[in-house]
Each structure stands twice: as structure tokens, then as C-alpha cells.
């Protein structure tokens with residue numbers, strides 16, 4: 207019911223920016239549609255933007271109006287900063303403090319700014335650096351911590367021509383330590399969660415030093431925060447690297463360690479560190495067979511999708527661990543990790559995804575398994591993943607290629623190979639035998655990768671081709687590269703091609 211009410215609200219107030227707070231919107235929270243967020247949330251957001259996005263609150267700010275907690279000083283500047291942060295994290299750039307935006311702000315992360323850039327690159331002038339572990343207080347044994355740090359340095363020295371030596375006494379270039387709260391460097395830690403660690407750019411004294419928040423639950427596995435994942439990131443700063451908005455990069459500011467995903471530098475990290483220090487002599491032999499992973503690029507002419515779905519007012523395009531979000535109000539599409547919306551819930555490389563609006567759930571498919579995420583409780587339903595045989599498929603069907611949901615008529619079409627199955631969402635049954643895709647959807651080659659219904663058309667995706675299909679006329683009305691669904695401009699295209707050379 208809430209969703210219907212929301213869409214009515216959006217329809218009735220066309221001048222206003224829509225409520226774009228899915229799916230992390232907690233249903234019991236009021237929707238601060240025209241009143242702005244409550245004071246405490248706005249204060250938190252302002253501090254966040256001040257810390258990470260260089261927002262400068264005006265000293266002579268107007269007094270906040272007490273009425274309904276409205277901040278009369280919801281300035282353009284602040285709105286710009288919210289948009290800058292939203293773009294960085296691949297959120298729709300509404301400029302509003304949606305609950306989803308606030309949720310991203312609350313995610314554990316590195317303490318360094320996301321926008322600080324320096325005139326010239328700050329880097330070490332020598333290739334051999336010493337490090338020392340000081341002020342150690344962690345429940346993990348000292349030898350384990352040493353091993354973790356050694357491994358973290360090796361990840362960088364495998365790609366850049368650097369050597370890192372541990373010293374136990376004397377002075378070292380890089381001092382690594384654990385601290386609680388205020389530790390006299392002007393950037394106090396904040397207790398459990400929030401900021402996990404920070405580091406200083408190369409230089410004398412504190413330069414290059416790395417501090418971990420001792421209040422966090424550090425681990426060498428996936429409980430609490432993985433020390434290796436955070437160490438590799440912070441050591442990147444100690445070498446002079448800034449934050450990257452590439453969600454596949456180690457230098458992405460939010461903590462996104464997933465035990466299912468191998469911890470490694472991305473193509474972007476490698477390129478950035480090699481730009482500063484050159485290429486390690488071991489690089490070619492280590493990475494010739496398995497080059498560092500590239501984050502999928504929306505302008506790649508060979509781009510294909512794993513799955514595509516509508517979700518409330520947006521369209522989501524899934525690829526590997528990532529997804530692009532297309533919001534009807536914004537031309538640009540941001541890339542983000544699937545796990546940023548559904549943490550610890552669904553695996554990467556999905557086969558199909560659809561939103562069952564009537565059931566208020568999102569259904570994910572991979573192989574013979576499926577997962578149901580409830581939008582009401584914002585979590586996975588108990589007992590998932592389950593076998594796709596639940597839908598009534600015969601046992602020979604081991605996976606689905608795509609799921610196409612029709613909100614109005616409450617049914618879903620599943621595509622498997624050359625056939626498709628119509629599933630009634632109300633009766634929860636597949637009606638009749640499968641139909642040939644060639645007969646039901648003439649002009650669509652099989653098997654398909656993904657399908658979605660929006661704006662009155664069915665959109666099919668196969669390889670790098672997008673087919674726009676008119677379901678009434680029963681024909682393909684246009685075809686084009688899949689990139690035409692994302693805001694890929696010709697010029698960007700050229701940039702990317704030249705970057706690859």
C-alpha cells in the first residue's frame with residue numbers, strides 16, 4: 207500500500223523531487239518529503255560532508271526554525287555536496303538526504319576525505335621503505351598481525367617496484383598503530399563502526415603513518431572487520447593514493463570486504479600506483495595469466511548484462527559484483543556494488559532478478575538457487591536460498607536465463623534456453639507447458655541474458671545487443687548496443703578506448 211501511496215504522491219506533486227529512498231528506507235520511518243530530514247540526521251550528514259567532502263558550513267547561518275524541525279538553511283551548497291557524495295557512491299543524485307543516502311553515510315569506512323586532491327602527486331622518493339608496528343593493542347596475536355601487514359605490503363610490491371622492511375626498534379618511514387578515540391593527531395576515532403582507520407600521505411614525521419581504530423572488532427577472517435582488507439587500503443594512502451570512486455577498487459572508501467570475493471588490487475588501483483612508482487619487475491610474470499580485474503565499464507562496446515530489473519521507480523542493470531542504477535529523473539547512471547544495497551545477501555554473477563511489486567519482494571536467481579529479499583523488513587526471507595523447483599519447473603531446468611515481471615497483471619515470464627514459462631504470482635503456479643520464445647516473442651534470439659518491462663516496452667538483452675519490443679504489436683521496434691540504456695556518451699566512449707591503448 208505504501209508504494210502506491212508513494213507513487214501517487216510523486217504524481218500529484220510533479221514539481222517536487224521524488225522520494226528516492228528505496229530499498230534501505232526503513233518503512234516505519236516518516237518520509238521527510240517536504241520537511242527535510244530531522245535535525246539530528248541533518249547534523250550527522252553535515253558533519254559527514256564536512257569531513258569527507260569539504261563542505262564548509264557558513265558561520266553566519268540563519269537560526270534554524272524550530273517549526274517541524276525544518277532547517278531554513280538547507281542551502282544550495284549543502285545540496286550540491288549531497289549530490290557530489292551521491293554521485294561518488296553511485297546513488298541517484300537527488301541532492302536530498304534520502305534514508306538510503308543516510309544509510310550509505312553510516313557505512314563503515316576510511317577516515318580520509320573523498321575529494322581531497324593535491325596539486326602534485328605526493329610520493330616517496332625512495333623505493334625501499336621501512337615500517338614499524340607500535341602501540342599494539344589488538345585481540346589478534348601479534349604474530350598474526352605481522353603476517354597480515356606483511357601480506358598487505360606484498361599486494362602493493364607485487365605491482366609496483368617497492369620494497370617494505372619491518373623494523374622492530376629504530377625509527378621507520380611508516381609507523382602502524384592501533385588507537386582509541388582521540389589520539390592527538392587532530393582526527394579522533396569514533397568508537398565502534400564509522401571510521402575504521404586512516405593514514406597520512408608520504409612525508410616526514412607522521413607522514414606515511416597508518417592508524418587503526420582499536421575499538422573495532424578486527425579479524426583475520428570475515429567476522430568483524432577484516433584487517434587485511436583495511437590494511438591494503440590504508441597502505442595505499444601511505445603510498446600516496448587518494449580515494450577512488452570505482453567500487454571495484456581497493457581505494458574505494460567504504461568497507462566492502464566479501465569473503466566470497468578474492469582480495470586483490472583492481473585494474474584501477476594497479477594503474478594508479480604504477481603511475482606513481484613504475485612497474486614491479488615481477489608484475490608481468492605474476493599477472494600475465496590473470497590480469498587485475500577491471501570494473502565493468504558502461505561504455506564498453508562489448509558490455510552485456512547478467513540481469514535487469516525494475517525496482518520501484520528505477521531500473522537496475524546487473525553485471526558481476528556490480529550494478530548500474532537508472533533513475534527516471536536523472537540522465538546519469540551510477541555504478542555501485544550489489545552488496546551495497548543487499549549486504550551479505552546475494553552472490554555476484556546473478557542469472558535473473560525481478561521485483562514482485564504485489565509481494566513487496568525482490569527475487570534473485572543464480573543457478574538452481576533463488577533468494578527472496580523483503581522490502582518490508584529489508585532483509586532476506588528466512589530459509590533462503592531455496593531450489594528453483596519451488597516455482598514448478600521440471601527437474602531438468604537447472605537455472606533461468608531471465609525473469610520478466612508484469613506488475614499490472616501479476617505474472618512473471620521465466621526464460622530458459624529457447625522456451626519461456628508463465629508464472630502466476632497470485633496462484634504461485636506455472637500455467638501450462640513452456641512456449642517457444644521464437645513464437646511468443648518473434649524477432650528475439652535465444653537464449654537471452656536479461657529482460658525487463660518498463661515504459662510500455664519489453665527490453666530484451668543478449669550479448670551486447672538491446673532489443674526494444676512492443677508487446678502489443680508483437681514486434682521488435684528497435685535494436686542497439688546495450689550501452690544505449692546507460693548514459694554512455696560518444697566522447698566518453700573515445701576516452702575509454704584511448705585509455706586502453
Ligand code: ZN
Pocket residue numbers: 316317318439440443449457458459
Ligand atoms: Zn581511505
Ligand code: CA
Pocket residue numbers: 395396397398399400401402419421422
Ligand atoms: Ca570507528
